[in-house]
Amino acid sequence: MSSQAFIPDPLTIAEEWRTSGRGVAIATVIETWGSAPRPVGGHLVIDADGNFHGSVSGGCVEGAVIGEAADVIASGTTRILEFGVADETAWKVGLSCGGRIRVYVERLG
Numbered sequence: 001m002s003s004q005a006f007i008p009d010p011l012t013i014a015e016e017w018r019t020s021g022r023g024v025a026i027a028t029v030i031e032t033w034g035s036a037p038r039p040v041g042g043h044l045v046i047d048a049d050g051n052f053h054g055s056v057s058g059g060c061v062e063g064a065v066i067g068e069a070a071d072v073i074a075s076g077t078t079r080i081l082e083f084g085v086a087d088e089t090a091w092k093v094g095l096s097c098g099g100r101i102r103v104y105v106e107r108l109g
Helices: 010-019 059-075 088-093
Strands: 024-033 043-047 052-054 079-084 100-108
Touching (some): 010 043, 010 052, 010 100, 024 059, 024 079, 043 059, 059 079, 059 100
Antiparallel strands (some): 024 043, 024 100, 043 052, 079 100
8 A cells, every 4th residue: 555645636626726716826837948847737726815736846936926826816817927047037936957937827717
C-alpha cells in the first residue's frame, strides 16, 4: 500500500468551489521556455477570498498569479501573464532560473 495522501485535481476543486457559490478563477500554464517548474497544462485555482489549490510555478510567481486572479474574478476579463528572466518582474517574483512561462487566467462560470 502506498502511504501517499490523495491530492484532489485542481479542476475538481474549482467545480466544487463554483458550485458552492464562490467566485473562482483558473490559471493554466499555456507555454514554457527553458527551465520551468510546472509543465504546460498545470493548473492553479483561486477563489475570491484568495484561497488556492494546485500550482502553475512555485514561489512568488504564484503570489503574483493569485493577485491577478482576484482582478479577473471581479472583472470577468481574462488575462495572459508572462514571467521570465528577461522581464524585470521575473526577478521580483523569484523566477531567476532561466525559464519563462505564460499563464492564462480566466473566471469560471
